[in-house]
Amino acid sequence: MVTLAEVAQHAGVSASTVSYVLSGKRSISAGTRQRVERAIRELGYHPNAGARALAGGRSNIIALMIPLRTDMYVPVMMEIAIAVATTARIHGYDVLLLTGEEGPEAVRRVTGSGLADAMIVMDVQLDDERLPLLRETSRPSVLIGLPSDPTGLTCVDLDWTAAGALCAEHLAQLGHRDIAFIGEAPAVYERHTGFAERTLDGLRSRARELGLRVLHRPCAAGYDAVAATVTRVFDERPRTTGFVVQNESAVEPLLALLRQQGRAVPEDVSVVAVCPEQVAVQASVRLTSVAVPAQEMGRSAVEHLVAKLDGRGGDDVALIAPELTVRASSGMAPAVH
Amino acid sequence: MVTLAEVAQHAGVSASTVSYVLSGKRSISAGTRQRVERAIRELGYHPNAGARALAGGRSNIIALMIPLRTDMYVPVMMEIAIAVATTARIHGYDVLLLTGEEGPEAVRRVTGSGLADAMIVMDVQLDDERLPLLRETSRPSVLIGLPSDPTGLTCVDLDWTAAGALCAEHLAQLGHRDIAFIGEAPAVYERHTGFAERTLDGLRSRARELGLRVLHRPCAAGYDAVAATVTRVFDERPRTTGFVVQNESAVEPLLALLRQQGRAVPEDVSVVAVCPEQVAVQASVRLTSVAVPAQEMGRSAVEHLVAKLDGRGGDDVALIAPELTVRASSGMAPAVH
DNA sequence: ATGAAAGCGCTAACAC
């Protein structure tokens, strides 16, 4: 293993000079810099991460807590995680993957040991048990998600309330009066997951203002569960002409079921999804949708975090404005006979 | 920040005693142990990760390289990643998330800096450019996937060749003679991704032995792409009665298309999928399938890695035997008229 | 613009 001292010797300079060449924290003459860089290359030197962390007081690692639950749309999680890792590298950080399993204890372990300099927390519940710890730690953190009380925290999220409202507006404009909201799995609501409840709230309150009737049905994954849900919807509200879906695994089953029942989309029934662009575009009917900007969320979270680590920027809530894209799945409500 | 020295002082013992209480590397009298543990608790002590890594020569971190490509079934990747993280924690390791983006350079950076003690590599191509580095590094590694030449490497994978063969056997037994294999996206084959090519090979060679005709069609994600593929299949081979699908995003579209064309599953056409159990069970027709044991793969990879870190176990290839579960999507080939 | 040297907090010989 090559050490800084060996590089220094090889280059004929002192250890501190090598260190400063690496960090750029003081000016180095061109000649010295070149000799050092050459020595580094020739010896294949890589600074030791542990020594750096110990001496420098920072590990250059960001912890990312992802849920280990599998009842939510996984690709979104994955896309966020990858965006986080990619963006972090750009800023010189590596990413430590923590699953929700350890719970709040993981926060203590990672921050207490200096394993990570900061952390990003996903799958935030409205009243998340990790929040007190995050607030009291000296280490910066960013939530991807918005709890009930974001005081003293930095949050990055899609404005789900606005997203729900957008869906209601779109369907109202098209003349729909009875709409059904196919939501995430029941467990997601039972945990009071922020995004799910906010979307519902946003949809409901805008719907009320616009005179829409809304039937909300959480929906487990699987074709059968979707089938049961859709059947119940039409039983309870036969005049339903609009669907809002926030559950990627229900999208394709829903479209297949409507087809089977002889209900044409969008002539008889309109469908608006809240999902990643890719899902909307690849569905069997190109879906009118509010995009979930997973990459943007991951990237933004890292950038807020890096800003805090650099002493710039403080606590705030950064909500991304939702955008609804009209595609082939929504149209005028059918005339009432 | 609480240090080991402070704990030692508080407990009235020496630093090394505290260290040994923590590591369990030498016997400690019950009394001493208790006083130390009490001091640790009272002071809220957490060993500094950097100092540990420096002094101990090991970081207790495992690096996990995941692809950042999005053309393969993401939930499987995610499930593996989560299984890796969970299993790693059980063995006292944390997981560092590396995206494929940095390529082979990431291997050098992480192993060279001592950031990670070992690494797990996913999305292995038959002739992967990271392999030479992994072979020459002193740090242990495990591949999830099987390259052409696994010499000097430890690999964990499903036996995809056997999986492909199983599918052929099942359909042959049911009397099918013309089968179509809907595969992963074209890019996956162009990269020579191990699992995709091996499944194809296994299917093809067993099919040849059994007198089956196989039409292989890679298939991009999205309903339209699947529709085009299926149409071409029946154009070229009108007597196709069996489908093997290794492409999760094509599963539901395929079933929907067959339904639309009035082809009943399994009366007219049988479908066998190679996918996670969950997908097979939740599809609109419960699918006969060969399970992709994502969790098992992640867990096994970590256990092999930990064995190597502990000086137990050396290089070997651990292939998981595939299992085919018969469900509702496969049946006797229709009689020929 | 560069060097010397004092730690950072822990582990693991080496003592007893």
Add this chain to the structure above:
DNA sequence: GTGTTAGCGCTTTCAT
């Protein structure tokens, strides 16, 4: 069963 101590490889004052 416990204490003493010499590093681990780097960063960063303090000097010049």
